[in-house]
Amino acid sequence: MVKTAWVTDSTAYLDEELKNHPDLYTIPLTILLDGEEFADGIDLSAAELYSRLKELKSPPKTSQPAVGVFQQLYEELSKNYDQIVAVLISGKLSGTVSSSEQAAKLVDIPVTTFDSNILTAPMTALLKKGIHLVQEGNSIESVIDQLESIKRTNETYVLIGSLEQLHRSGRMSGLQFFLGSMLNVKPIISIEDGALNTKEKVRSDKKAKEKILDYLKSSYEKHKFKEVYILYGLHPENANEWQEEIKKIYPDLNVVCCPLGAVIGVHAGENTLGISWHNGLK
Numbered sequence: 264m265v266k267t268a269w270v271t272d273s274t275a276y277l278d279e280e281l282k283n284h285p286d287l288y289t290i291p292l293t294i295l296l297d298g299e300e301f302a303d304g305i306d307l308s309a310a311e312l313y314s315r316l317k318e319l320k321s322p323p324k325t326s327q328p329a330v331g332v333f334q335q336l337y338e339e340l341s342k343n344y345d346q347i348v349a350v351l352i353s354g355k356l357s358g359t360v361s362s363s364e365q366a367a368k369l370v371d372i373p374v375t376t377f378d379s380n381i382l383t384a385p386m387t388a389l390l391k392k393g394i395h396l397v398q399e400g401n402s403i404e405s406v407i408d409q410l411e412s413i414k415r416t417n418e419t420y421v422l423i424g425s426l427e428q429l430h431r432s433g434r435m436s437g438l439q440f441f442l443g444s445m446l447n448v449k450p451i452i453s454i455e456d457g458a459l460n461t462k463e464k465v466r467s468d469k470k471a472k473e474k475i476l477d478y479l480k481s482s483y484e485k486h487k488f489k490e491v492y493i494l495y496g497l498h499p500e501n502a503n504e505w506q507e508e509i510k511k512i513y514p515d516l517n518v519v520c521c522p523l524g525a526v527i528g529v530h531a532g533e534n535t536l537g538i539s540w541h542n543g544l545k
Contacts, residue, residue, distance in 0.1 A: 267397050268344040269390065270336065272328070272359050273303040274352045276384040276492075276521040281391065288340070290332060292352075292359065292526045295324040303526045312525040313497050313533045323529045327358035333366030341372035348375045348403065350390040350410075352382045353457035375403055380414045380457035384492035384521035385539040389414055392544065413543040418482060419454040420475045421494065421537030422468060451475060452537075472505070475538055476512075483513060486542040490517045497522075497533035505536070 269284070271277075273291040281287055291302040294312065297320055301307035307315075316323060333349075340347055354360035360378045367374035377393070379386040389410050396406045449471045453462035465471045479491070491509065495502035502520040509518050523535060 265345045266343070267403075268340045268347045269394060270333075270340075270347060270349040270351075270363075271386070271390055272351050272357075273305075274357075274382045274386070274524055274526055275350075275390065276387045276524075278387070281387065284394070286344075287390075287394075288336060290328045290336065290359075292328060292357065293326045294525055294529060295326065297321055301525075304524055307525050309522060309525045309528045310497060312528050316529075325357075325526050325529050327362050330362045330365045330369075333363050334369050337366055337370040337372060337374055341370060344372065346373045346375070346403065348377065348393060348397075348406075350377045350379055350386065350393060352386065353380045353454070354378045355380075355457040356382060356459070375407060377407060377410060378457065381417055381419060381454060381539070383494055383523055383527065383539075384519065385417055385419060385541060387521075388490065388492070388541060388544060413541050416486075416543035417454070417539065417541050418478065419537060419539040420462060420478060421452045421454075421531070421535060422449060422471050422475075423452055423531055423535055476509075479509070479538065479540070480512075482540070482542055483516070486545075488516075488540050488542055488544055490519065490540065490544065492539045493518060493520045494523055494535070494537040494539060495520065496528055496531060496535040501534075501536050505538070 269287045271289055273289055291305050294301045294303055294307055296315055337347055349363045351359045351363060360376055363376040367376060379389050393406050393410055448464045449468055450464050451462045451471050453460045463474060465474060493502045493505055506518045506520050
C-alpha cells in the first residue's frame, strides 16, 4: 500500500485525533511584531499575541512559510513515505499554497498541494475527509476530486472582533473602516471562493448573529449537513453560548467550538466570532 504523509499549516484547528496522527505534519506561518519574528503556534500563542498587540508600535504582519521550509520537510518525508498531500489555507488569503507548489518542484517525492479555499476548522474537516478516503483505498486523484467538490459547498460567516485590526493589517480599506466605525456598522464577512467578502452590514452584533442563524437554518433545511464549526478569537464563553443555542434548535448537529490561532488573530481580533459548515459534507 502507498504510504502517504499529510501536511497542513498552522492555521488549521487540530483536535486530539489529528494532534496524535502519526502521518500528519504542520508547517507554521510567521508573525511579525515590531520587527521580531515568531513561528505561529510554536513561539507565540493566540493569547500571547493579543497581549502583545496592545503594546505594538507598528502594525503586526503575517507571512507565508518560505519555500525552503516546505522543501526541507518534503525531503525529510521522502525517506519514509511514497507521496505527500498538503492541505493548506486558501491561496487568496496567504501565499502558503504557492510556497508548497514551488517546493514540490524541488523534491523527488510526488507532492499534491490542495488549496482548501478556507482556513482553520473547515480546512481541518477537509483534511480529515481526505485522510479517511485514502485509508479506504481511494486514489489521490479521486480524493482530490471529492475534496474539490466538498470545498465548493462551504459557507463561512464571521463577525470581526476588531475593524481597526483588520484595517491595520491591510485587510480592510480606510474608507470601509471609517464608515464602519462612524456608523457603528457590523459587517458580516463571508469567505467566498477563498476570498474575504462583505456579505451584509447590520447595526448590532445581535442582528448579525440572527442573520447568520438564518443562513444556517436555510442551508441546514436544504442540505442536512452533519457538522458546524464555531470559530472564536480569545473568548470561549461567547462561542459556548452560541453552541448551546444552536444545539437547542438542531439537536442532531455536531457543533464544535474551535479557537482561531495567532496568525488569524493578527487580522481579526480577540472578539471575533464566526460559524462555518460544508453543505456537501454529510
